[in-house]
Amino acid sequence: MDNIARLKAKRAVQQALLACGFTIAFGTVLALATILPAFDPEQQAFLKYGLIVSTVVAFFSFPLAEGLVRNQDLALARLTPLSPALYYSHTLRRAIPSLFALVVLVPAVFLTCFSLSSHPRAFRGGPFALNLILTYYVSFLLSFHESLSSQTWSFLFFFPRKLLKLLLRMVLSSGWIMVLAGLAAAAACIWWEPWRFFVNGMDALLGLGIWGRIVYYLAIPFAGVFCLHEPSVPVSVQWGLTGLLAAAAVLMIRTVARQWALSPREWDKAVFEEWVGVREEFEDTESRIEEARESRKRFIFTNVYDDGFLPAEQQSSPPAAPQRRNMEYTPSLEPEETLVRHARFWFGHSKGLPAFWTAFTALGWVCLAVLHQDPRVSAPTHDTLEVLLVPAFIWLASVGFLARAGSVAWLPAMPLRWPSLIRADYLFRNPYVFVVDCLAATLITTAAFPHPAFFPVSLAVILVSRFNAYTHAWLVTARHAGHRLGYWIQLAVGGVAWTALMPVCIIFDGLDTSPLAERKLTIMLFVLAWKAGLLAVSAGCGLAEWLRSGSQVAGPAFATAEFPIVPTNTAEAAGENSAGS
Amino acid sequence: MTGMPNDSTFSPADAPPGNAMLIRAVGLKKNYGRTRALKGVSLDVPRGEVLCVIGPNGAGKTTLLYLLGGLLFPSEGHVHVFGLHRWKDNFEIRRRSAILPTIPVFGASPTPYEYLRFLAQIYGQPKEVFLERLRRLCDEMDYLPFLTKDWPQLSTGLQKKAGIIGCFLVNAELRILDEPFAGGIDPMGMEVLYGWMRQARSRGETVVFSTQVLEQAEAAADRIALLREGCLDALATPAEIIEKAGLSAAEPRALSKAFLKLVKDRRNG
Numbered sequence: 001m002d003n004i005a006r007l008k009a010k011r012a013v014q015q016a017l018l019a020c021g022f023t024i025a026f027g028t029v030l031a032l033a034t035i036l037p038a039f040d041p042e043q044q045a046f047l048k049y050g051l052i053v054s055t056v057v058a059f060f061s062f063p064l065a066e067g068l069v070r071n072q073d074l075a076l077a078r079l080t081p082l083s084p085a086l087y088y089s090h091t092l093r094r095a096i097p098s099l100f101a102l103v104v105l106v107p108a109v110f111l112t113c114f115s116l117s118s119h120p121r122a123f124r125g126g127p128f129a130l131n132l133i134l135t136y137y138v139s140f141l142l143s144f145h146e147s148l149s150s151q152t153w154s155f156l157f158f159f160p161r162k163l164l165k166l167l168l169r170m171v172l173s174s175g176w177i178m179v180l181a182g183l184a185a186a187a188a189c190i191w192w193e194p195w196r197f198f199v200n201g202m203d204a205l206l207g208l209g210i211w212g213r214i215v216y217y218l219a220i221p222f223a224g225v226f227c228l229h230e231p232s233v234p235v236s237v238q239w240g241l242t243g244l245l246a247a248a249a250v251l252m253i254r255t256v257a258r259q260w261a262l263s264p265r266e267w268d269k270a271v272f273e274e275w276v277g278v279r280e281e282f283e284d285t286e287s288r289i290e291e292a293r294e295s296r297k298r299f300i301f302t303n304v305y306d307d308g309f310l311p312a313e314q315q316s317s318p319p320a321a322p323q324r325r326n327m328e329y330t331p332s333l334e335p336e337e338t339l340v341r342h343a344r345f346w347f348g349h350s351k352g353l354p355a356f357w358t359a360f361t362a363l364g365w366v367c368l369a370v371l372h373q374d375p376r377v378s379a380p381t382h383d384t385l386e387v388l389l390v391p392a393f394i395w396l397a398s399v400g401f402l403a404r405a406g407s408v409a410w411l412p413a414m415p416l417r418w419p420s421l422i423r424a425d426y427l428f429r430n431p432y433v434f435v436v437d438c439l440a441a442t443l444i445t446t447a448a449f450p451h452p453a454f455f456p457v458s459l460a461v462i463l464v465s466r467f468n469a470y471t472h473a474w475l476v477t478a479r480h481a482g483h484r485l486g487y488w489i490q491l492a493v494g495g496v497a498w499t500a501l502m503p504v505c506i507i508f509d510g511l512d513t514s515p516l517a518e519r520k521l522t523i524m525l526f527v528l529a530w531k532a533g534l535l536a537v538s539a540g541c542g543l544a545e546w547l548r549s550g551s552q553v554a555g556p557a558f559a560t561a562e563f564p565i566v567p568t569n570t571a572e573a574a575g576e577n578s579a580g581s
Numbered sequence: 582m583t584g585m586p587n588d589s590t591f592s593p594a595d596a597p598p599g600n601a602m603l604i605r606a607v608g609l610k611k612n613y614g615r616t617r618a619l620k621g622v623s624l625d626v627p628r629g630e631v632l633c634v635i636g637p638n639g640a641g642k643t644t645l646l647y648l649l650g651g652l653l654f655p656s657e658g659h660v661h662v663f664g665l666h667r668w669k670d671n672f673e674i675r676r677r678s679a680i681l682p683t684i685p686v687f688g689a690s691p692t693p694y695e696y697l698r699f700l701a702q703i704y705g706q707p708k709e710v711f712l713e714r715l716r717r718l719c720d721e722m723d724y725l726p727f728l729t730k731d732w733p734q735l736s737t738g739l740q741k742k743a744g745i746i747g748c749f750l751v752n753a754e755l756r757i758l759d760e761p762f763a764g765g766i767d768p769m770g771m772e773v774l775y776g777w778m779r780q781a782r783s784r785g786e787t788v789v790f791s792t793q794v795l796e797q798a799e800a801a802a803d804r805i806a807l808l809r810e811g812c813l814d815a816l817a818t819p820a821e822i823i824e825k826a827g828l829s830a831a832e833p834r835a836l837s838k839a840f841l842k843l844v845k846d847r848r849n850g
Contacts, residue, residue: 004694007729076686076700079680079686081672081675081703090699
């Protein structure tokens, strides 16, 4: 078995090279961060390009990590007694470089940014930097722990380009360089196989489609132009960009609608059809595989038995094609069923999500453009508001991603031991979600509470956010399992938790004496109230539904034919078809 | 020969202790939306038996194997394996069984060797045992030269062979193979697979597999389960199926003809 020995040697060399690559990248960032302030501005400008490269490395290490961390081994869990411990040890060994990047490289980039205190666009230094890094670590470790312990989905949706913008504006002096970098990255993503794989992964994650993909990769360079040269970019260009994004949103919505105007019934029917398609995707995989396989075998079958045994007409007639899902549109479905259908379509489906995503993005651009044009808003105020608005839009868009969990309809169909692990795998399969969750939570809380004294509040927000994510994951599972009581209890608890956070925010925000304290408080309260209200309404619906169903705590409530957790009516089934020799 | 349970009051408490019947499936139904793939199939499989599931396209063979293998939940009915509940004791059942799906799943391992090594780790196989068994199986399957090649360099048949080797590499009391003879396996590989099935039976293990080629079913199986449109039409030895069709076992390709006759008779009502 010489070839096995050669394979082992090859793998060892690959691991060593990978470790060297990340060490060099890390060393470069640290060295630049250390020596940069000592250079004169011209040299700094040159070194900044090195930092850009390092930042891009850090940024793209997340998607590259997808190839390392994305765990196809989980498929084996359905077939073998793969234990969680072995699963993670097997996975994490390959994920060490990416974890290294997450734990070390990202804070290093933060530190590098803060070291450029002379930059006019730099963050406020000192306490803000400390709090940012602290919060990042807390959120990272929390998410990491959650994923390892398989306890929760902790994903918040985040636009990576926003992060890129916030980081690059600290270190980049020319927006056109960013244009070129963005285009080069887009070209690389298209032409280089691993990145194309990543693009496909993102496509699956975001359900971008071609329009979304174009906007996504064009938005990166355009965002650089817009943010770095706001004063010099003509107003017409800014509004043109905003209009472009808005048009893209409209186009996506139109694609969804297929027509400009649909009657409510037609619209509902279209949603229903898409919904059925999604269910097919998740539920009928094995059925479709068999269909394809058997259509191939039809030829073999016919030839093997082509010996005159069957009449010619029977030979030539193909076997009946496997019956496709034949779900008729039924407008008389229960209101809740219709609501779930629409929610999944709009927030969780591949066509609904990018429409919302782009619409929110366009809305964000419009707000920022308006702010920028308002002479009453000073530059520092504009900066601060932007820092607040961006997370707010992220937060809004995150709803779509959270609701996407509802489309994971196959979850209960997995073996009982594994659902929690599947959730963890969801994070690992999408490192963007994993990382971005940490960064989004970090940005949100740090932007709201920049002083280290507010770190406990940041911690509380993150904890409540994770708790909410957990309850959401739980209720999705409980819902499919038919546990209505648990469903609405979890919703109610989530709403109470968010509501309870409000006075905490008010108390701590009262300590903030900055001129923007009131506005910040308003925004935070709006977001919190919105979250609490959403959960409260959902809980109310759940409670009403539970009462209407006659206080049935558990049982085959939600389409047991689709999610048959508990086998029922076995007695009837037993006698239906018995065959013997 | 095992009779079929018509006991409509079967409950988990009535499940066999795990010695006589390795698999007991009662009233298995599986719906995909409104499509009824299985319409209430009941069957028992004793230890040390090789059972082959045959049937026309869309009969529900893969669905039945996946239900027995724990890859799908039944819409109704239940399965007990080793006397254990298929879902409540899923992990324990997995530990004692090996499954080869229609399209083998190799996980993230880039080569067959790494896949098989990971599989051995999953089943807790000692390294020495793994290497010895791997060498033997690969020798028999003539697979050693392909062990360290990347998957894209391997043909469909060679990939399927890796799945088959993995299925027989680990210690298991039950092996479920969906269409093991399909997917480009060469005649030599088929012969080796026959041999492995016979060896498994001689060790007291149970093998359940599906196929579309009835000569293979006749050659390898102790009993044959004939599925049609989600119903179990027959569960008998090849000789009994031939007899049931009114044919003589001495006829060439008797089982194929019997199968076609039974299907035709059913179709005609």
